[in-house]
Amino acid sequence: MTYTLHVNGDLYQLDVPPQRSLLQALRDDLRLMGTREACGVGMCGSCTVLVDGKAVSGCLTLVPQVIGKQIITVEGLAKEGKLHPVQQAFLDHHAFQCSFCTPGFIMATIALLTEKPQPSEDEIREYLAGNLCRCGSYPEILLAVRWLIENRPSDSWESIPPEEQPSVETNR
Ligand code: FES
Ligand code: FES
Numbered sequence: 001m002t003y004t005l006h007v008n009g010d011l012y013q014l015d016v017p018p019q020r021s022l023l024q025a026l027r028d029d030l031r032l033m034g035t036r037e038a039c040g041v042g043m044c045g046s047c048t049v050l051v052d053g054k055a056v057s058g059c060l061t062l063v064p065q066v067i068g069k070q071i072i073t074v075e076g077l078a079k080e081g082k083l084h085p086v087q088q089a090f091l092d093h094h095a096f097q098c099s100f101c102t103p104g105f106i107m108a109t110i111a112l113l114t115e116k117p118q119p120s121e122d123e124i125r126e127y128l129a130g131n132l133c134r135c136g137s138y139p140e141i142l143l144a145v146r147w148l149i150e151n152r153p154s155d156s157w158e159s160i161p162p163e164e165q166p167s168v169e170t171n172r
Contacts, residue, residue: 003063007032008076014063022066023047023058026073034074034103038132045131048104048111049073055111057130074103077110086110086148093144097135105131109145118149 005012007030014020014029023040026032026049036046040059047058050072077084083091086109096102105128112119112127119127124145133141 001064003067005030005063005066005071006069007071008073016063018062018064020063021059022049022051022056022061022063022071025063026058026071032073032075036100036103038100043132044101044104045108045128046101046104048107048131050107050111053111053114055108072107074106077106084110085152086113086144089144089148090141093140093147094137095140095144096133096137101131101133101135101137105133105141109148112145113148113152117152 001018002013002015005014005025007026012030014025016025016029020029023035023037026035027037035049035058037059038044038046042057042060045057048055049058050056050070051061051066052069074087077087084106086106090096090102090106095105108128108131112124116123116127124142128141128145
């Protein structure tokens with residue numbers, strides 16, 4: 001089957017079976033390795049990406065489920081050499097050690113703040129509970145998220161301007 005995926009503002013054509021997971025498509029077909037694979041069964045959050053602005057687990061999502069939807073991965077966040085504010089906040093607050101979990105936490109944080117710009121402490125913890133960090137960087141991650149809530153630049157969560165039209169880039 002040929003599917004067209006809209007990823008980070010570009011269109012990609014993939015010839016894959018319908019049971020291909022979004023995670024496999026991103027990593028193995030498009031070589032977007034920033035989306036990490038750990039548990040593969042929806043338990044760790046390392047494969048979190050945005051689909052139409054919502055955080056989803058790439059390992060639990062099939063390619064046919066995201067046709068016509070905007071997918072954003074961690075590779076799509078920085079613009080013109082400038083990190084996305086959430087990326088910058090994680091860096092500034094040393095919110096990682098090995099960084100394996102970091103892309104997933106960053107995408108989940110963007111989804112959280114898009115959905116709820118002023119979440120309570122409980123809401124932050126509940127929203128990010130599906131993301132696991134084996135290095136135990138939770139205190140620094142929470143510091144970064146709290147800093148963003150208090151200091152966030154306005155309108156910074158949208159990574160792709162709506163007026164930006166996708167272009168066909170790759171056929172696979
Ligand atoms: S790899 Fe998808 S949730 Fe763990
Ligand atoms: S920083 Fe190593 S798993 Fe989170």
